[in-house]
Amino acid sequence: MNSTKTDYILHLADDALILGQRNSEWCGHGPILEQDIAITNISLDLIGQARSLYQYAAQLKADGSTEDSLAYLRTEREFKNCLLVEQPNGDPITIGWAQTILRQFLFSAYQYYLYQYLQSNSDATIAAIAEKSIKEVSYHLRWSSEWVIRLGDGTEESHNRIIKALEELWRYTGELFIPAPYEQELGIDVTSLKNDWYDKVRTVFEQATMSVPENVYMQTGGKTGTHTEHLGYILADLQYMQRAFPGCEW
Amino acid sequence: MKNEKSLQIDERILWDLLKEVKDPEIPVLSIIDLGIVRDIKMSDDEPEIIITPTYTGCPAMDMIAATIKMEMATLGFKNVKVTHVISPAWTTDWMSEEGKRKLKEYGIAPPNPKQQVCNDKLFAADEAVQCPHCESWHTHCISEFGSTACKALYQCDDCREPFDYFKCH
Numbered sequence: 001m002n003s004t005k006t007d008y009i010l011h012l013a014d015d016a017l018i019l020g021q022r023n024s025e026w027c028g029h030g031p032i033l034e035q036d037i038a039i040t041n042i043s044l045d046l047i048g049q050a051r052s053l054y055q056y057a058a059q060l061k062a063d064g065s066t067e068d069s070l071a072y073l074r075t076e077r078e079f080k081n082c083l084l085v086e087q088p089n090g091d092p093i094t095i096g097w098a099q100t101i102l103r104q105f106l107f108s109a110y111q112y113y114l115y116q117y118l119q120s121n122s123d124a125t126i127a128a129i130a131e132k133s134i135k136e137v138s139y140h141l142r143w144s145s146e147w148v149i150r151l152g153d154g155t156e157e158s159h160n161r162i163i164k165a166l167e168e169l170w171r172y173t174g175e176l177f178i179p180a181p182y183e184q185e186l187g188i189d190v191t192s193l194k195n196d197w198y199d200k201v202r203t204v205f206e207q208a209t210m211s212v213p214e215n216v217y218m219q220t221g222g223k224t225g226t227h228t229e230h231l232g233y234i235l236a237d238l239q240y241m242q243r244a245f246p247g248c249e250w
Numbered sequence: 251m252k253n254e255k256s257l258q259i260d261e262r263i264l265w266d267l268l269k270e271v272k273d274p275e276i277p278v279l280s281i282i283d284l285g286i287v288r289d290i291k292m293s294d295d296e297p298e299i300i301i302t303p304t305y306t307g308c309p310a311m312d313m314i315a316a317t318i319k320m321e322m323a324t325l326g327f328k329n330v331k332v333t334h335v336i337s338p339a340w341t342t343d344w345m346s347e348e349g350k351r352k353l354k355e356y357g358i359a360p361p362n363p364k365q366q367v368c369n370d371k372l373f374a375a376d377e378a379v380q381c382p383h384c385e386s387w388h389t390h391c392i393s394e395f396g397s398t399a400c401k402a403l404y405q406c407d408d409c410r411e412p413f414d415y416f417k418c419h
Contacts, residue, residue: 038395041399044305045399128337129306131339132336132340135419136305149373
């Protein structure tokens with residue numbers, strides 16, 4: 001039971017860490033200064049959530065693990081984040097910002113309903129982290145929704161870009177609502193979040209003059225450790241210092 | 251063995267001492283002004299200070315914890331524990347009136363008393379925020395995300411100065 005719970009907490013933590021790491025790649029490269037600051041602030045929130053979750057997982061594991069060893073010393077197969085968050089920021093020539101925005105929106109909408117749900121979890125620490133984080137996630141959801149509308153209902157060019165991003169990313173959304181074994185065992189009913197999420201996405205897409213794709217094959221595996229090729233590169237970057245200089249601090 | 255009365259006096263001294271611990275990113279505010287100190291507990295004659303982060307990723311928390319320990323050391327406490335608690339979640343309602351006044355003097359607009367923007371309504375009208383420099387209410391939001399996680403960036407339409415707004419949370 002305890003290791004099931006640890007797996008679940010690591011899944012939540014990995015989602016937050018990997019998206020935080022992805023967004024942080026924008027630092028110093030944002031389209032304008034204010035949005036550079038916005039996306040990196042979102043990174044900071046996500047990494048903060050990841051830290052709370054890793055600390056709790058380390059405490060439950062009680063085997064000498066720390067928040068740092070969980071983030072820096074696990075291999076790709078041990079990461080349980082969903083495939084959506086590891087997808088690239090978007091080819092700068094063809095899609096660019098639109099893919100980052102859409103990924104954030106699809107994920108924030110999911111996280112918003114998930115954390116709402118987890119606020120009443122029987123585990124007081126998980127409930128507390130959810131309660132704290134949902135305030136931040138509300139900002140992320142609002143900001144990314146507005147950007148989806150701005151791009152989708154903007155120029156022909158911006159519209160085309162976000163449609164391309166949608167074709168790239170939609171296939172990774174199915175996994176969010178298919179329970180992994182640890183979710184099943186803990187009774188975390190992710191399937192129940194799907195309707196709210198779908199309604200939210202459809203409402204924003206309507207305003208953005210986009211339609212929700214239908215009959216798309218859904219790629220799965222991330223939540224149980226089978227990732228797309230992108231995660232290895234992210235971890236190489238993220239974990240380089242601890243791998244090259246074990247235990248280094250500054 | 252201390253009796254209950256001396257314990258109370260001790261605690262008051264500790265609370266006063268915590269006023270010396272400043273937020274490293276907004277050095278005019280103490281952690282008492284910010285409302286992030288939740289409780290002080292005494293066990294085995296050593297204090298445990300319970301604090302709560304403003305935002306989960308706030309990078310100032312580690313430094314705040316270190317400063318608390320340094321201040322406590324001036325009273326001879328060597329094994330001070332600083333515990334983080336996140337529930338109930340911190341809100342700007344816990345910021346003291348004194349803190350709000352200090353923020354404004356420092357050039358940062360203090361949080362509005364009633365939470366207005368922390369919802370998921372899209373393209374909501376900008377929250378009315380008073381310019382801390384010329385006190386005009388003709389201001390607009392430039393970005394919801396500012397120089398730190400807890401602030402948004404505004405500009406005054408009258409004196410044209412940009413300023414930080416400590417957003418309600």
